[in-house]
Amino acid sequence: MKAAYDIVAVGGGPAGLAAAISARDAGCGSILVIERDRELGGILNQCIHNGFGLITFDEELTGPEYAARFEEQALSGGIDFMLDTMVIDVSADKLVTVVSRAEGLVQIQAKAVVLAMGCRERPRGALNIPGFRPAGIYSAGTAQRLVNIEGFMPGREVVILGSGDIGLIMARRMTLEGAHVACVAELMPYSGGLKRNIVQCLDDFGIPLLLSHTVVRIEGQKRVEAVVIAEVDGRGKPIPGTEVTYPCDTLLLSVGLIPENELSLSAGVELSPVTRGPVVNEILETNIPGIFAAGNVLHVHDLVDYVSQEAAVAGRNAAAFVAGNLDDEVGEIPLVATDGIRYTVPQSIDPSRMADELVVRFRVGNVYENRYISVYFDDERVKHLKRSILAPGEMEQVKLKKAELAAKPGLKTITFKLEEA
Ligand SMILES: Cc1cc2nc3c(=O)[nH]c(=O)nc-3n(C[C@H](O)[C@H](O)[C@H](O)COP(=O)(O)OP(=O)(O)OC[C@H]3O[C@@H](n4cnc5c(N)ncnc54)[C@H](O)[C@@H]3O)c2cc1C
Missing domain, CATH: 3.50.50.60 (FAD/NAD(P)-binding domain)
Structure with a gap:
């Protein structure tokens, strides 16, 4: 060294x-x-x-x-x-x-x-779930490491909170290892994971995905004995009277x-x-x-x-x-993400230094059907790409060509937005 x-x-x-x-x-x-x-x-x-x-x-x-x-x-x-x-x-x-x-x-x-x-992984502490701090609560990634690398089973009766990809993958993994996964509860009205993982990891194993649901209480003092799951309203607030108790010994968190x-x-x-x-x-x-x-x-x-x-x-x-x-920087043009697009990476482009083709990656903020991903060079729409479905769990990308930007000297802003079909 x-x-x-x-x-x-x-x-x-x-x-x-x-x-x-x-x-x-x-x-x-x-x-x-x-x-x-x-x-x-x-x-x-x-x-x-x-x-x-x-x-x-x-x-x-x-x-x-x-x-x-x-x-x-x-x-x-x-x-x-x-x-x-x-x-x-x-x-x-x-x-x-x-x-x-x-x-x-x-x-x-x-x-x-x-x-x-x-x-x-985002930990339990970030979630404010009432209850004691019993054993049996793991982040999904920790459980994955325990099962796949260390050779330990975290538990037998499992509830998963959060439908990100790690939670979905672990629902299948725990099932294959002989555990029973009662459900995957997701606060949002859509899953945070890839569609293919919902199909291959939940649907294929008959594991219910409870959208717009969250864990409102963890029961058990030494070890998790049950979790209480309730439906939430449009603002993510639990709806009184919808609580269901799921007896379990393990709660896996896949919450971001x-x-x-x-x-x-x-x-x-x-x-x-x-x-x-x-x-x-x-x-x-x-x-x-x-x-x-x-x-x-x-x-x-x-x-x-x-x-x-x-x-x-x-x-x-x-x-x-x-x-x-x-090459020396000549001038960075900011990329603006708006109307359903949450962000872009990169966030700015210097056309003089960019490769012949540049991939701009981004995610949307909700589930959208039949929309166009539109790219504007200042006020001029230069790309209009049809998508039948867009979801936050799937990363999107658009390629920009150096020649396209070179044809627009004096360009001030590149805007990425979703438009109705
Ligand atoms: C459960 C799960 C399932 C997935 N399934 C798929 C799939 O089916 N298909 C797919 O394409 N992708 C999948 N992915 C995504 C893919 O694994 C990740 O996108 C990829 O691993 C990210 O690579 P990375 O190098 O950025 O991060 P990591 O793989 O996390 O690597 C970062 C490394 O940096 C090290 N490190 C961090 N801080 C320090 C430090 N201070 N000093 C020294 N080292 C440090 C860490 O130890 C780690 O080794 C999955 C991911 C997860 C978690």
């Missing part, structure tokens, strides 16, 4: 690996990936179900298989790794402070940093993911209040020159293939930054 590297990737999940590989392939010869876990691969190591890699490899892989393909490429040379090592600080001038049992406290000077720390950005904040990186990830431009660079971001730390993704694509862009541009090959 050296005291200085051209590029340091913080996190050895799919984003950190893809960024490091693309930076190496772009000619950067000094790259370090730092991972706090004892192995590379990130969250994919505990995702032993299939469904990964359909876009990248045109194959259905498990999470560990998908990760292994990137690990092989990364380990084939030109990239250094520190495992079991926690990054505890990244400064604006890219001094990376790490701590590990083997090395102690070490500082590494980078010329560019790729933030790839992924995200964490939060990008892991404490390090970004300490480096002075500006975060978006909507994505809770860094605000980035067309090269996925944050407001701090030379600090890039990709993957779930930037915004929560539905498919890992998009994480890998995005991280490759960040890695390639980090290499260009180090080599001094980035």
Whole structure:
């Protein structure tokens, strides 16, 4: 391990690996990936179900298989790794402070940093559910790790709160391991997960999805004995008289993911209040020159293939930054998300520096049928893309071409919105 590297990737999940590989392939010869876990691969190591890699490899892989393909490429040379090592600080001038049992406290000077720390699960404390604090309440991701990696069953009679993808996947997983999943309760009138997961993980196993429902009480002092679930009104308030008690020994929470950005904040990186990830431009660079971001730390993704694509862009541009090959910024055009579209990544584009084709990713704020995704260059509508269904659980994307923007000198704003069919 050296005291200085051209590029340091913080996190050895799919984003950190893809960024490091693309930076190496772009000619950067000094790259370090730092991972706090004892192995590379990130969250994919505990995702032993299939469904990964359909876009990248045109194959259905498990999470560990998908990760292994990137690990092989990364380990084939030109990239250094520190495992079991926690990054505890990244400064604006890219001094990376790490701590590990083997090395102690070490500082590494980078010329560019790729933030790839992924995200964490929202805990029970954020939910204000009345009741005691008995054993048997787990985040869905913790339960997934216990079952798939540690080999423990958290319980036998299960209720799941929240219909994000991890909750849906765990409903199926617990059932396959012999537990009974009574229901998945979801506060919103729509699921937060992918349609394919609702079909394959709930419908195929006869597990009810209770939309517009939430847990209003947890019973049991030492161990969960039951949860009380009630219907909610349009404002998310429980409707008196709709309470139903579900006896259970386990409550799994799948109530949202939060990008892991404490390090970004300490480096002075500006975060978006909507994505809770860094605000980035067309090269996925944050407001701090030379600090890039990709993957779930930037915004929560539905498919890992998009994480890998995005991280490759960040890695390639980090290499260009180090080599001094980035064109000077001429002028950033802000991207505005409105009328049903919650955010875009990136949040601004400099047409002079963008690639020939740029993928803009975003999510909608509700379930919509028969809408158009419209893109406006100032007042002129330049894209009008029909979608029969749009849902918050599925990430959307639109490609913008450099030539389209070049044809519009003086462009002030690019607006993304939904329009009625
Ligand atoms: C349950 C579940 C099911 C999924 N199912 C699918 C699916 O079927 N198909 C699909 O395509 N995608 C699926 N996904 C999504 C996919 O797994 C993620 O999009 C992807 O793993 C995100 O990659 P990442 O590198 O951004 O984050 P992560 O995989 O979370 O990697 C981040 C890494 O950074 C490390 N790290 C964080 N902070 C530090 C620090 N301070 N110092 C050092 N290291 C640090 C972490 O230990 C971790 O290894 C699923 C995700 C989950 C959780």
